Amino acid sequence: MKKILLILTLFISLNAVGQGEAANWYFGFGAGMQFDLATGNTSVLVNGQLSTNEGCSTISDANGNLLFYSDGITVWNRNHQIMPNGTGLFGDPSSTQSALVVPRPDDPDIYYIFTVDNFLDGSNFGLNYSVIDMSLDGGLGAVTSDKNINLLGDCSEKITAVLKDCITKSIWVITLASADGTLSTFDTYHSFEVNNAGVNTTSIKSTFNLNITDRRGYLKLSPDGTKMISANMRGNFDDPSNTDQLLLYDFDENTGMLSNKQRLF
Secondary structure: OOOOEEEEOOOEEEEOOOHHHHOEEEEOEOEEEEEOOOOOOEEEOOOOOOEOOOOOEEEEOOOOOEEEEEOOOOEEEOOOOEOOOOOOOOOOOOOOOOEEEEEOOOOOOEEEEEEEOOOOOOOOOOEEEEEEEOOOHHHOOEEOOOOOEEEEOOOOOOEEEEEOOOOOOOEEEEEEEOOOOOOOOOOEEEEEEEEOOEEOOOOEEEEOOOOOOOOOEEEEEOOOOOEEEEEEOOOOOOOOOOOOOEEEEEEEOOOOEEEEEEEOO
């Protein structure tokens, strides 16, 4: 059975968990929604503390109870209070997919927040992750000393994830960068595996001949983990020289490799 890891780029992140983990959404400027899993009804949430233009992420437990949410810089617990050590993460309020929450397989207490920065303010922290331990602070959770661990020195604002398989419960986290993660030439997709041992800091690389120079855009994987789409900002969309704006790939969930690039727009 393939679980759904629903990556909603502005709201929540998860194709690697069951339905309850996506029951609460916090996003934008104090906005929020809650989904009743029993009835399918939705209700408005007005208690969120977010104030962000773009990427953010919310995670709940399997029963739909809120655990925490983040804009990629600050982490709030279920009481809408800032977690201990929960500030100064390396995301950005103007990064399209600033934060992505991924659970550690077979460990109900450990979560990872992957963050991607932007370049508009002249700084770029690239791709990083921080560890949240839900057993800390009386069960409300805290960001541990494993914070802002760098994986790529420079990358795009795009990040997504999908379940690798239901046996190991490992998860692929994918972003677009250069092959070595240091230059602003975006031609390589990096797949990082999250398993019950933690985050594998060596990525699986899929390099293509791409005409992408703008770091903005979105990545999204299909629920069954076989397709990935990459939407890329190219400034003036009427410019005929703009290419590779919307790309579709085959994804091999066993190896983390992408293939068969198809340009849709």
